[in-house]
Amino acid sequence: MCGIVGYVGQPGAVDREYYALDVVLEGLRRLEYRGYDSAGVAVVAEGAVEHRKKAGKVAALDAELEASPLPHSILGIGHTRWATHGGPTDPNAHPHVVDNGRLAVVHNGIIENFSELRSELSQKGYNFVSDTDTEVAATLLADHYNKDAARDLTVAMRLTSQRLEGAFTLLAVHADHEDRIVAARRNSPLVIGLGEHENFLGSDVSGFIDYTKQAVEMGNDQIVTITAEGYEITDFEGNRAEGRPFEVKWDAAAAEKGGFSSFMDKEIHDQPAAVRDTLLGRLDEKGRLSLDEVHIDESVLRSVDKIVVIACGTAAYAGQVARYAIEHWCRIPTEVELAHEFRYRDPIVNEKTLVVALSQSGETMDTLMAIRHAREQGAKVVAICNTNGSSIPRESDASLYTHAGPEIAVASTKAFLAQITAAYLLGLYLAQLRGNMYADEIADVLDELQKMPEKIQEVIDAEEQVKKLGTDMSTSSSVLFLGRHVGFPVALEGALKLKEIAYIHAEGFAAGELKHGPIALIEEGQPVFVIVPSPRGRDSLHSKVVSNIQEIRARGAITIVIAEEGDESVKDYANHVITVPQAPTLLQPLLATVPLQVFACALAGAKGYDVDQPRNLAKSVTVE
Numbered sequence: 001m002c003g004i005v006g007y008v009g010q011p012g013a014v015d016r017e018y019y020a021l022d023v024v025l026e027g028l029r030r031l032e033y034r035g036y037d038s039a040g041v042a043v044v045a046e047g048a049v050e051h052r053k054k055a056g057k058v059a060a061l062d063a064e065l066e067a068s069p070l071p072h073s074i075l076g077i078g079h080t081r082w083a084t085h086g087g088p089t090d091p092n093a094h095p096h097v098v099d100n101g102r103l104a105v106v107h108n109g110i111i112e113n114f115s116e117l118r119s120e121l122s123q124k125g126y127n128f129v130s131d132t133d134t135e136v137a138a139t140l141l142a143d144h145y146n147k148d149a150a151r152d153l154t155v156a157m158r159l160t161s162q163r164l165e166g167a168f169t170l171l172a173v174h175a176d177h178e179d180r181i182v183a184a185r186r187n188s189p190l191v192i193g194l195g196e197h198e199n200f201l202g203s204d205v206s207g208f209i210d211y212t213k214q215a216v217e218m219g220n221d222q223i224v225t226i227t228a229e230g231y232e233i234t235d236f237e238g239n240r241a242e243g244r245p246f247e248v249k250w251d252a253a254a255a256e257k258g259g260f261s262s263f264m265d266k267e268i269h270d271q272p273a274a275v276r277d278t279l280l281g282r283l284d285e286k287g288r289l290s291l292d293e294v295h296i297d298e299s300v301l302r303s304v305d306k307i308v309v310i311a312c313g314t315a316a317y318a319g320q321v322a323r324y325a326i327e328h329w330c331r332i333p334t335e336v337e338l339a340h341e342f343r344y345r346d347p348i349v350n351e352k353t354l355v356v357a358l359s360q361s362g363e364t365m366d367t368l369m370a371i372r373h374a375r376e377q378g379a380k381v382v383a384i385c386n387t388n389g390s391s392i393p394r395e396s397d398a399s400l401y402t403h404a405g406p407e408i409a410v411a412s413t414k415a416f417l418a419q420i421t422a423a424y425l426l427g428l429y430l431a432q433l434r435g436n437m438y439a440d441e442i443a444d445v446l447d448e449l450q451k452m453p454e455k456i457q458e459v460i461d462a463e464e465q466v467k468k469l470g471t472d473m474s475t476s477s478s479v480l481f482l483g484r485h486v487g488f489p490v491a492l493e494g495a496l497k498l499k500e501i502a503y504i505h506a507e508g509f510a511a512g513e514l515k516h517g518p519i520a521l522i523e524e525g526q527p528v529f530v531i532v533p534s535p536r537g538r539d540s541l542h543s544k545v546v547s548n549i550q551e552i553r554a555r556g557a558i559t560i561v562i563a564e565e566g567d568e569s570v571k572d573y574a575n576h577v578i579t580v581p582q583a584p585t586l587l588q589p590l591l592a593t594v595p596l597q598v599f600a601c602a603l604a605g606a607k608g609y610d611v612d613q614p615r616n617l618a619k620s621v622t623v624e
C-alpha cells in the first residue's frame with residue numbers, strides 16, 4: 001500500500017520552524033514501514049507547482065532534493081509508491097504533474113477503469129508519459145478543472161471521483177490555490193490531522209503523528225478540502241458530510257502497525273483488503289476475465305497439456321490449494337513442486353508445459369533458479385507475485401500481480417490468501433480461454449470470490465476465541481493439523497505458521513493418512529486442529545473427516561475443529577469449534593486459514609516471541 005502525506009500551513013506564519021517539505025518528508029519516513037519502491041513530493045509556491053520524485057527509497061529523494069532544492073512553501077503533498085500498474089521507475093513515481101505543470105496528484109489504490117479513461121482522454125488530445133492509472137486520474141482531474149468545474153478544485157475532484165471505478169485515495173494541489181489540498185477516498189485509507197493554523201492528511205496517522213494527535217476519520221466516497229484554518233467534507237454528489245473526530249492514542253511505533261501489536265497481526269487484519277484488491281480490475285467491460293499482465297499467446301495457452309506450480313514454503317501451500325481448483329476447472333494435469341526440488345528431479349518439461357511461479361517477494365532464489373531451468377526446457381512461465389518489478393516476474397513470460405500491499409512480517413499471511421485468489425483468477429482465465437467452463441459458471445465463481453473479503457472479515461471479527469486458545473495452549477510442545485482435499489494444504493500452512501513463529505513442533509497431515517501411521521502420535525491431551533470440509537460439498541469428504549475427529553478424540557486428542565456455520569455434526573467430538581461462514585468447497589481455504597494464523601500469532605505472542613522477526617528466518621530467501 002502506498003504512503004500519502006499532505007500539509008497546509010498558515011501563509012506568512014513566521015513562528016514555525018518548519019515548512020511543508022519538512023512535514024511531508026517526515027511523514028513519508030514514518031510511512032516507510034509500509035514498504036515502497038519510489039517516493040516523491042510536490043509543493044506550491046509563488047504561483048507554481050514544483051516537484052521531485054525518484055525510484056528507490058526516501059534517501060534517494062533526499063539526495064535529489066539536496067541537488068535540486070524546492071522553494072520554501074506552506075503547501076505540499078508526498079507519496080511513497082508500492083508499484084501496481086507500471087514498474088518502480090522515476091516516470092511512474094508520484095506525484096504526477098499535469099495541466100502544464102500546474103496540477104500535482106498522488107494516489108493510493110487501483111483505478112479499475114483506467115484503460116477506458118486513458119483512451120477517452122487520448123482522443124481529447126492528452127498525452128501520457130507513464131504507465132500508471134494515477135496519471136490517467138490526474139489528467140481527468142485537469143480536464144474537469146479546466147472545462148466544467150470553473151477551476152474549482154473541489155468540484156473538479158468531485159466530477160473526477162464520479163467517473164473513477166476501483167479503490168482510490170487521491171490528493172491534489174494546484175498552482176492556482178496556494179492555500180488548500182483537495183482529496184478523495186473510496187475503499188482506500190485517508191485520515192485528516194488537525195493542528196493550530198495548519199492541517200494534515202495521511203494514509204494513516206503515522207503520516208502526521210509527530211505534529212498532532214487530533215484526527216478526523218472520513219467515510220467512504222467522500223471528498224475533503226483542507227486549508228490552514230479548517231476542513232470541509234462532502235460526498236461525491238456534493239452534499240456536506242461530517243467526519244468522526246478522534247484522538248490518536250498510539251505512539252509513533254504503534255501507529256506504524258496501525259495500532260496492532262505486530263505487523264503480522266496487522267497483516268492478518270489486512271486480508272479482506274488484500275483479497276478484494278487482488279480481485280480489482282480483472283474484468284473487461286463485458287464482465288469477462290481480462291488478465292492484462294498475462295502476455296502469453298492465447299494459442300500457446302490453449303495447447304498447454306501440463307501445469308507445474310513452483311514455489312517454496314507458504315507460497316507452495318498456496319499452490320497446493322490452487323491445484324485442486326485449476327484441475328477441476330481447466331482439466332489440465334497440475335503438479336505442485338517445491339522449487340528447490342524441481343530441477344534436481346530431472347522434470348519432464350517442454351513447450352506445452354505452463355509453469356506458474358508463486359512468490360510474495362519475487363526474489364526467492366530457489367524459485368528463480370527453477371523457472372530459469374523450466375524456461376530452458378521450453379516452458380512458458382507465469383509469475384504470481386506481490387512485488388512489482390522483482391526478479392521472478394522480470395524473468396517470466398507473464399505476470400499476474402497480487403495486490404496485498406507490502407508484507408512486512410516474515411511469516412506470510414495476507415500474501416497467502418492473495419496468492420490463492422490470483423491463482424484462482426488464472427485458473428478461471430484458462431478455463432474461459434480453453435472453453436472448459438461456461439461464462440455463467442465462471443461468473444458464479446467470481447461472484448463467490450467477490451463475497452470472500454466480507455466473509456474473511458467475519459472470521460477476523462470472531463478472533464478472540466482463537467486468540468484465547470493460543471494463549472491457553474502456549475505451553476504445548478506439539479500441535480497437529482489435519483485436513484482433506486483443499487483442507488490438507490491449509491493444515492500444512494497452519495503447521496508452518498506455528499513452527500516459524502512459536503518454535504514448537506507442528507505437523508500437518510492429510511486426514512486420510514492418519515491410519516497409515518500418524519495416529520500413533522495421538523495421546524492424551526494432544527492438541528489437534530481439524531479443518532472440516534463443507535457438509536454441502538462432496539458428502540464423502542465431510543463424513544470421512546468427521547470420522548477422523550472421532551478416531552483421534554477416542555484416543556485422548558484435544559480437538560479444535562474448524563467447521564462451517566450450521567455444521568452440527570462435529571459438535572459431539574470437538575473440544576473447541578471455530579465456525580467459518582459457508583463458502584464453496586474450493587474457496588473455504590480463504591476462510592479456514594485465518595484462525596490458524598491468529599492461533600499461531602497469539603500462541604507465539606504469549607510466549608513472548610517477536611512474531612514479526614522470528615529467529616533464523618529472513619523475509620526473502622535470496623540464496624539457494
Ligand code: AGP
Pocket residue numbers: 312313314315358359360361362363364367410411412413500618619620621
Ligand atoms: C512463510 O511464512 C515463510 N516466510 C516462507 O515459507 C515463504 O513463504 C517462502 O520463503 C517463499 O517466499 P516467497 O513467497 O517470497 O517466494
